[in-house]
Amino acid sequence: MTTVTLTLDRLNIATHAEALQLLDGLYEHSPWVAAQALAARPFKSLTDLKYQLALALQNASKEAQLQLIQAHPELAGKAMVSQSLTAESSNEQNKAGLTQCTPQEFAVIQQLNSDYNARFGFPFILAVRGPRGLGLNKQQIIETFSRRLLGHPEFERQECLRNINRIAEIRLNDKFGYEPVLGHLVWDWQEELSAFSDPGYAEKGQLTVTYLTEAHRACAQFIVQHMHDCGFDEVRIDAVGNVVGRYLAATPTAKTLMTGSHYDTVRNGGKYDGRLGIFSPMACVRELHRQQKRLPFHFEVVAFAEEEGQRYKATFLGSGALIGDFKPEWLDQQDADGIKMRDAMAHAGLAIEDIPNLQRNPADYLGFVEVHIEQGPVLNELDMPLGIVTSINGSVRMQCEIIGTASHAGTTPMNRRADAAVALAELALYVEQRALKDGDSVATIGMLQVPNGSVNVVPGRCLFSLDMRAPNNAQRDALVADILSELKRICERRGVQYKTEETMRAAAAPSAPAWQARWEAAVNALGAPLYRMTSGAGHDAMKLHEVMPQAMLFVRGQNSGISHNPLESSTSDDMQLAVDAFMHLLTHLESN
Ligand SMILES: [Zn+2]
Structure with a gap:
């Protein structure tokens, strides 16, 4: 050879x-x-x-x-x-x-x-x-x-x-003779960070890091240490447990570009969800520092303490705190062991009284960018390493119930039943067809249940959830309206009742055109194929979107992009491209 x-x-x-x-x-x-x-x-x-x-x-x-x-x-x-x-x-x-x-x-x-x-x-x-x-x-x-x-x-x-x-x-x-050196570095950091896992999971070799557990705090320390090693000028853990590193501009009065993602995980999750968006910009700062290069803006990398809402029902707690959306009632929530969030925070040495001070003044910021593993199969199927996010889908969630009549499964003729489960089955097929029609909407019945059901009883009640998402609010609202009117039609025709309760409504977060264009310029500069896509999952960028312009870059996942699963994977070659794209964005911002 x-x-x-x-x-x-x-x-x-x-x-x-x-x-x-x-x-x-x-x-x-x-x-x-x-x-x-x-x-x-x-x-x-x-x-x-x-x-x-x-x-x-x-x-x-x-x-x-x-x-x-x-x-x-x-x-x-x-x-x-x-x-x-x-x-x-x-x-x-x-x-x-x-x-x-x-x-x-x-x-x-x-x-x-x-x-x-x-x-x-x-x-x-x-x-x-x-x-x-x-x-x-x-x-x-x-x-x-x-x-x-x-x-x-x-x-x-x-x-x-x-x-x-x-x-x-x-x-x-x-x-x-090519080595994706920074890609390897980022990959290795994620591997090392995955050594910290909550009890009950660590023993099984599973990765679970929930808010303020010992493993969670060890993760924060790991990130602090590595931010110092990379050459960040300021590194601190804030009042909710976010790790905040700042690489300062040459001029103190410059504005700040914020980036980051979360270091908590779902239970038995993957090593890259969130963490890739912390380590990619850290690798950039390491390079900038090594080259003794200063940017014309402060660069703030935030490792968000909580995004997944696992230990407490306080999803996006970390990024929420930065936009003044930390809800004081969260402090009294208890975890499965009865430990109040307030006590977990005190135990971790966090200063609860400082939380309101975490709110950023948007006028000080240029915007927010986030790198994230795609968590879906699209880029993997297209053989493309990077994806440009055009919008984070808006969503509506509902808890619903269909009420029919429970009756004897042997004696009730088929044409005299008020079967709640069959009505739901009809709706489920409609939900699939209706979301498919939009091309980029998704709708899911993720929970369905016949309470106290029995093998010989026609289902009298059916409980189910609806999760409906689309790239913009109007499309999402049309999807929701159509599904609800079909539910009404089905129930009227079948002579059953229904109830719906909206449990969550999140606005779509379209990318800021100027920031999306900067990611696109970066992807083009790498000679990588350009692919625009929506984000089906929610991300920290959604929270920052409420106060400043944002745009995200997706990185291809292996194993058909599976995520929230230990099979989540990405290559060091693709991670290198994420770092390179980020570096391009940072170093070309001044000329924009
Ligand atoms: Zn994530």
Whole structure:
């Protein structure tokens, strides 16, 4: 194998034949992928090259895609044993320790290989060097294998292709001698931070960090320490437990740009939700400090103490406090163990009387930006590393009830029933159709229950929830109105009653055009594909939106973007792009 590192210039000016030779070995026995991608020369960046390769694969016929999948060796399979792997595959399987399997591990993997092949008709493909490029361990490989064996065939075909692209990405990095150094750093910080987890979860290897627990306070200390190490000028923990780091401008009178995200997690959550939006800007400050560079504005990075509303029903407590929306009645809430928030705060040494002083004066601020893992499958499916958020969806939540008549399941003829559950079933199908019609609305019945139901009783009552979201308030309101009038129609026709109670209403938070444009300029500067999307989930940016302009940048998640789940994942390559985009935004702000 050649050890001369490849450069983009060299690739861009090479003849087609030479270029093909330079990209040899990226896609297993399938040079046609690189051949297709070369039509998009000149590549703007390594990121662009990676995307063009993925596009070539996306645009290929299903037969060609399957042939490529078939060209891959089985994991720890016959080719490995007979040492007939390509040099690249051999190196990867070696890094994952697959060449040193115990006989038991080997037997498990062989069984998985044959079950997978029998089910899908192609070999299982996994980028065994993993999201950080260091190599997954055998346990992780076996777990992923077992899980994917249960997948839908169409999904599995796509997931194999995505893994093939990831394998190619790492092979390309090797060819270019490229290391996503800051991406690795951010990835490693998240890994280290995930060592702190609440009791009951930590023992099981699960990540749970809820407001002001010991693990939560250890997280705050970790962030404080690393902010100091990065070169922030001021670092403090505020009265609600937010960690606030400031990297000061050259001139004291300058305005401030705020960024940040949350470090609390849901129960048994992922390592990147929230935390990526704290560590990405920290990596930027580390670089700025290292280069002895000052920005023309103060840069404030806030690690919000609470966003998820897990220990107390006080969602967005951390960011809420900065806009004067800390509700004093929260202090008397009790957690599951009867500990009042007030006491938890005192125990943590927080000065409750200072909370009102946390409110920022919007006149001092340029705006708020936030990086967040997408928490959805969109970017992963599109093979795009970054997404521009155009709006955070507005939402309405309701608790509802349908009241029919409970009666004997054996003696009540079908045409004389007042079945509350069947009425709900009809509504559920309508909810799905109605939200789908908008394209970008979502609506969910996440809880449904027949209280005191019985196998031989026609359901007399049905309790259910509604969660309805859309990118703007008008679209959301139309969605809600249509669903409620359908509920009314269904209940009238079926002769049942209903009740609804609105439990939450949040306004949509459209991105400020100027800030969205800055993220777009940054993504363009990286040569990465530009994709605009709404955020289905709520974020801290929603709170800051109430007082200042905001815009968010999404980062692709692996495993089809699953989140609020331990399978949440993202690569250090994508994290590097988030840092690079952030750096671009920071250093080009003065010229705007
Ligand atoms: Zn989050």
